[in-house]
Amino acid sequence: MNRILASVALAASLIVAGCGTTSEPSSESASDDPAGTTVRVVTHDSFDLTPEVLASFEQQTGITVELIAGGDAVAMVNQAILTAGNPVADVLFGIDDNQLAAAREAGLFAPYVAAARDTVRSDVAAPEGDLVTPIDLGDVCVNYDREWFAQRGIAPPDGLEDLADPVYSSQLVVQNPATSSPGLAFLLATVAAFGDDYTSYWERLVANDVAVSDGWEEAYYGEFSGGSGEGERPLVVSYATSPPAEVYYSETYAADVEAGTLPAEAPTGVVADTCFRQVEYAGVLAGSTNVAGAELFIDFLLSEAVQTDIPLTMFVNPVRADVALPDVFVRYAGTAGDVWSLPADEIDAGRRGWVEEWRRIVLG
């Protein structure tokens, strides 16, 4: 039932956004002075900024921000691709490398180089053609339950190979890459690590009794034993920022900060060499009627205020090299070992085949 509503409502919201386009001031008049205009921003459902930070943009520019929810990242970008040229908003935030090539092919974005582009950390490559601007990055990694392994006197796994080792049999839970973003990222990590042999790796994982959920919530809260998880399995595909989130969102965090009794380590840890990097980008949608406002908003996303805000609102890392991370990130976050990644074009060409092959091997 919810699906019906979701789709109907989503489409309806997009209609509204789309219809709004035609009657807004023409782009020329808007680009002269965007103050007093509205910039529409379509985002995925994990988007979050502190209200005061968002309000500061409106105060400084005189532009009203209208946030449009687009569902999760995959759904949002798919819908944008299907309506390319007649966009629902002026700015899209939250596309990652997985769909970047498809978006480029569909002509989704108009090029723009953000004012603070030079501040972006050097290991984040600027995508071809300046179509989008990197805003944040997050690593999808296997997390482990420290207590579970300590109690049994087993060393936690180290690297992808270990996950297929019978010592770690019946311990890992992953997400279905056809329905879940972290699930897809982990599949891509195995493709990046093993190349064409990823299929035999997954066969070994299946032999090692890997569990599969359709989404992150079910896997983490339902199957994972560590931190706030309530399941039985001590290994789960989640994020490099999940351990700091466990500390930050523990019941006692505020009291611990005050009393100086913060734990030495998070209840969960990150398994080295299992991380896949996801960079999230924002771009001006081609066909936007408020290009000037859209460009200002992208500058804003890369501003110090926003970059400082996102770690504790969206639990991702800022892309700016010159922004200090909050203490809880520094203390508890850890992306250990090599971080896997794949070029956007390669993902675009291979994704469908990899997911289908994965389904055949894992789901039978």
Add this chain to the structure above:
Amino acid sequence: MTRRRWAGVALVALPSLFVGALLVWPLAVVVDRALRPGGSLDLTPVTTAASDPSLWGVVWFTTWQAAISTVLTLAVALPAAWLFARNRFRGRGVLWALLVVPFVLPTVVVAAAFSSGPGSFAVPRGTLWAVLVAHTFLNYAVVVRIVGVAWADLADRYADAAAVLGAGTWQVARRITAPLLAPSVLAASSVVYLFSFTSFGVVLVLGGARLRTIEVEIYERVRQLDLGTAAVLAVAQMLLVVTLLWVAGRWAQRWSVTLRPTAPAPRVTDRWGRRLGAGLVALSMMVILGIPLVTLVARSVWGPQGWTWSYWSALDDRRGVLQAAPLEALVNSLVVAVVATAIAMVVGGLAVAGIMSLERDPHGSRLARPAAFDALLMLPLGASAVTVGLGLLLAFGRPPLDLRSSIVLVPVAQALVALPFVVRVLLPAARSIDASMRESAAVLGATPISVVRHVDVPLLARPIAVAGGFAFAIALGEFGATLVVARPNLPTLPLTVARLLGQPGALNRGQAMAVATLLMVVTVGVVLAVDQLRGGVRD
């Protein structure tokens, strides 16, 4: 055409337009885009899909799991319907209101309630059994409330007369009670079947990755931008649903029985055999509703450090992952749900009046078959939501259709889904009103409006309350539409739960349980108030 026919057609026009524009047309647009990509017909997706055995497996699984879910729900819920309809006991009103709770709980919360605590023992995640149990839990209220109301209205005198004439208990049940209840059981069953047939969230969350309904398959295909297969599946799903509705509609008309209004009193439970039966049913209900709900409440006050109020104490505070304080979200939820209920009741009321008017017309033409309208109004439960959503995007992405205020669209979308429930509850009840009462009133000089006001509405007061309660609960518990339509800074309660469960941390999980509990309490409160207003089941 007769005047009555014109009136009937006029009455069903608005509801038909409502469903047609928001549902049928968008689906047609997707099919067009998928099968005529370059302007010429290309049936490759059809042949590819038809020759894929895994897709046939998905269709077959969808069909039979819905059938089993329906049978299970009936088996568990019919005794409860009897309990409410024919017995008087303490706490009946509260229990009646509590029934709608499963309905409003977001799937994720239901899954959490089932998969931890005492429920997890009986319902292991990722199994077919978990899916069937969840369908039964979610649909329980549909059967109990629809059939319960009809059963309460059954006059005892038919059964009594039969008994006087020498019929035994079994004969009375078989020859009198069963036929009289058949229309409402059929109505409830078709809702349950459609619900389970198009099940999405439950299968995704509780079924693990291996079980897939047609709707889940469509969702996966759309995510891969495989529009061809998605469209073929959506059409197949629609054809199956329409066939089913058509058959059910024929039966419903054949089985409808006209009753004279009476005021049957539920019998005071006196005989011990009856008491025992009632007790057992009540006990089973406690288990079915109680375990997941108590688990939920307990988890809102129990954390890793033991008992705690910290999840509840911060409900007026915007914190961490939240974009608005849960109490603000509560206000948003209530406002939207009230509007959605109003829309669903008006559109549904017009539809029922129109269908009744067409059915009473002795010169029915083939074009204006009431059963066809009836089926159309049920489509929101059976159409592929994913495809329809996509279709709306493609069909209405440009002017002239200018829907400005997107906030209005949240209740409209919710009303669309509530509509089938409203119609399913009101239609059997309206059919059972004796036509001669209306005719006498008309002969005595009453205008059509005053016939509605003084005959129909008073006689339908309870079904109207039930329908309104359902619509309200559906709107309040709605989660998907609000997720994508509501401005992210104007969230509702279910959206708040989802946000909280989207990040790790004991505080997030605990507060999600507290917000879900709040949602549950508010729903029961409102539904209880509505029931009190018009007496949910007559005492």
